[in-house]
C-alpha cells in the first residue's frame with residue numbers, strides 16, 4: 001500500500017523489512033537474547049540478527065518448537081550462531097533459572113537479572129548494550145489512569161473492551177519500563193540504551209489465538225497488514241542500526257521516532273510502576 005512506502009527521517013518506512021534495515025551491518029561479536037523467538041516477530045528477528053552474524057539466544061517456553069525453528073534458520077543460514085534456552089516469562093522461577101544459566105517479573109525481572117552482566121559486557125567490550133521492549137500502539141488504549149495497580153492480575157478474558165484495556169495496560173508498561181530503565185542507566189552513566197517500539201499490525205499467530213473477531217482480522221489482515229519481514233524491521237533497527245547509537249528512552253514505530261501517549265511519558269507513573277514491579281519480582 002502506498003501509505004506503507006512513506007519514508008520517515010531515518011530513511012525507512014513501514015514497508016522496510018528487517019533484512020533491508022540491517023543491510024551491510026556486521027553484527028559479529030554481538031550477542032542478543034530474543035524472547036518470544038519461537039514465532040512471529042521474535043522468530044524473524046532471530047533469523048535476521050543471525051544473518052548479520054549476531055550470536056542469538058532464543059529464549060522460548062517450548063524448547064522443542066524452539067529447536068525446530070533453530071534448525072529451519074540454520075538450514076537457510078549455515079553459519080548462524082543460535083542457541084535455544086527455556087524461558088517462561090510468566091514464571092518467576094523460570095526467569096531466575098534462565099538468568100542464572102545465562103550467568104547473568106516477566107520482562108522486568110529478566111532485565112533486572114541480566115543488567116549486571118550487560119554492564120560488565122559493555123564495559124569490557126566497549127560496545128553499547130541495547131534493550132528493546134516490544135510494545136504496541138495499543139498502549140494508547142490503556143486505562144484512563146494508565147495502570148490499575150490494584151487490579152493488575154484481574155482476569156479480563158471475557159470482556160472484549162476490558163481485554164483491550166488490559167492488553168493496552170501491559171503494552172503501556174513496556175513503554176514506561178523502557179523509559180524508567182533508560183533514565184536510571186543515563187543517571188549511572190552506563191553505555192546501555194533502552195527503547196520501546198510498535199512493530200506495526202503484523203500478521204502473526206498473535207491475532208489468530210486471540211478471539212473470533214481477531215481471527216477474522218487475521219484472515220483479511222494479510223491484505224493490508226505488515227508481513228513478518230516488515231514486522232521485525234523496527235526490532236532489528238533498534239538492536240543493530242548505528243543511527244540509534246546512544247538514543248535511549250524513546251518510542252519508535254516503522255523504524256522512526258514516534259509519539260507515545262501522555263501516560264507513557266509520565267515519569268512519576270514510570271517510577272511508580274518500577275517500584276511496584278520490583279516489589280512483585282523481588283519482595284522485601
Ligand SMILES: NC(=O)c1ccc[n+]([C@@H]2O[C@H](COP(=O)([O-])OP(=O)(O)OC[C@H]3O[C@@H](n4cnc5c(N)ncnc54)[C@H](OP(=O)(O)O)[C@@H]3O)[C@@H](O)[C@H]2O)c1
Pocket residue numbers: 035036037038039040041042059060061062065087088089090091134135136137198199200201202203204205206207
Ligand atoms: N502482531 C501484531 O500485530 C503486533 C502488534 C503490536 C505489538 N505486537 C507485540 O509483538 C510481540 C510479538 O508478537 P507476535 O505478533 O510475534 O506474536 P506471536 O507470533 O504469537 O509470538 C509470541 C511469542 O511469545 C511467546 N510467549 C508467549 N507467552 C510467553 C511466555 N509466558 N514466556 C515466554 N514466551 C512467551 C510465544 O511462545 P509460544 O510459541 O510458546 O507460544 C511466541 O513465541 C508481542 O509483545 C505483541 O504484543 C504485535
